[in-house]
Amino acid sequence: MRLIFGLVLVVGIGLAGFAVYMARDFIGGYQAQLDAERAARQAVIPTVDVFVVNRTLRYGQQITAEDIRAVKWPENAIPEGTFQKIEDIFPAGERPFRTVIRAMEKDEALMPVKVSRPGADAGVSSRLTQGMRAFAIRVDVSSGVSGFLRPGDRVDVYWSGTGVNSVGESEAITKLILANVDLIAVDQIADIDRTAPTIARTITVEVTPRQVAALAQAQASGRLSLALVGAQDETTTDAVEVGQGEIIGEVNAPQKQSCSIRTRRGAEIIETPIPCPN
Numbered sequence: 001m002r003l004i005f006g007l008v009l010v011v012g013i014g015l016a017g018f019a020v021y022m023a024r025d026f027i028g029g030y031q032a033q034l035d036a037e038r039a040a041r042q043a044v045i046p047t048v049d050v051f052v053v054n055r056t057l058r059y060g061q062q063i064t065a066e067d068i069r070a071v072k073w074p075e076n077a078i079p080e081g082t083f084q085k086i087e088d089i090f091p092a093g094e095r096p097f098r099t100v101i102r103a104m105e106k107d108e109a110l111m112p113v114k115v116s117r118p119g120a121d122a123g124v125s126s127r128l129t130q131g132m133r134a135f136a137i138r139v140d141v142s143s144g145v146s147g148f149l150r151p152g153d154r155v156d157v158y159w160s161g162t163g164v165n166s167v168g169e170s171e172a173i174t175k176l177i178l179a180n181v182d183l184i185a186v187d188q189i190a191d192i193d194r195t196a197p198t199i200a201r202t203i204t205v206e207v208t209p210r211q212v213a214a215l216a217q218a219q220a221s222g223r224l225s226l227a228l229v230g231a232q233d234e235t236t237t238d239a240v241e242v243g244q245g246e247i248i249g250e251v252n253a254p255q256k257q258s259c260s261i262r263t264r265r266g267a268e269i270i271e272t273p274i275p276c277p278n
Contacts, residue, residue, distance in 0.1 A: 047072040050109055051083045057104045062097045065090060068110055081111045095119030101127060124204060127151075127184045134184060135212045136202045137224055149203055153183045154229040156237060157205075157215070161222025163243075176240035177218055180229055182206040 050073035057063065068089065073082075083089045089110065090096045099121050102114040124134050137157070149155070157178040164170055185204035203226070207215065218224060263270045 046075040048075050048078065049073070049084055050078060051086070051089060052107050052109050053104050054106065056106050057100045059100055059103060061100045063100060063110075063115060064097050071107075073109075079109050079111060081113065082109045083111070089118075091118055124185050128206060131208070132206045133209055133212050134204050135207050135215050136204050137215065137219065137226070139200055139203055139224075139226060142225075148228065149183060149186055149200065149226070151183060151185055153231075154180050154233075155183055155203075155205070156227040156229060157181055157218075158225045158227065158240075159218040159222050160225065161218075172244040174225075174242050176237065177214060178207070178211060179237040 049070040051068045052071050053063070054067055054069055057067070065086070070086075089098065095118065098115040098118055100114065101116055104110070104114055128134060156176060158174055159177045160172070160174040162170060163173040163175070182205065183203055184206050186200045187202060205215075215224070259274050263272065
């Protein structure tokens with residue numbers, strides 16, 4: 001009996017040790033999984049819903065609810081101006097579409113700068129900022145920068161005509177009247193993705209109502225010319241005015257007179273200055 005009891009005791013101790021080993025192994029694995037899950041939760045980046053387009057869209061195409069979808073976007077990397085609610089894209093009471101005014105590729109975020117207002121087409125009116133007006137300027141090859149202008153560029157506007165110089169005299173002058181003006185259309189083209197050069201007859205700029213009056217008066221009283229501003233140019237242009245006299249000089253300036261008499265004394269000729277007669 002003692003032998004059997006000892007054998008049972010040994011087997012029981014062995015089984016208990018094996019159970020403790022297995023339990024420790026299980027608890028260790030569970031703790032490792034728990035630590036991994038906690039680390040994964042810390043690595044997860046917060047996201048929000050952002051609407052993107054389902055397909056490539058070009059200027060003038062209409063966007064409806066079937067052309068967009070919501071995707072998860074990292075909260076700290078959302079492009080400025082994106083739509084996060086379908087009600088912001090297609091407000092109640094408006095026609096349920098917008099029009100593309102800047103080309104978009106598939107899965108690109110939808111933003112107000114790339115589409116028209118709800119229910120509007122892709123005309124110039126959809127490009128105007130609140131409170132601004134569109135004004136057309138007549139141009140030709142020389143005044144329109146040889147056809148290299150396109151919607152989205154910025155230009156300086158110069159006026160050439162007859163004015164009064166600093167001494168009160170009338171002369172031909174050229175003056176900068178507006179700087180860094182946004183160009184929103186060339187002829188009837190408002191597509192800013194268009195790259196082919198166009199010899200335009202008119203260009204349309206975005207200006208304030210007061211600037212409209214200034215441009216209208218300048219166009220009626222002289223000739224307007226444009227200068228293209230560089231895409232990365234952020235400098236501020238000071239007042240510029242050049243008169244004809246500055247270019248060709250004072251052509252009618254009176255010459256200084258000098259009068260003298262010559263007297264011969266033997267082989268020597270003496271020249272004596274005298275006042276010039278009136």
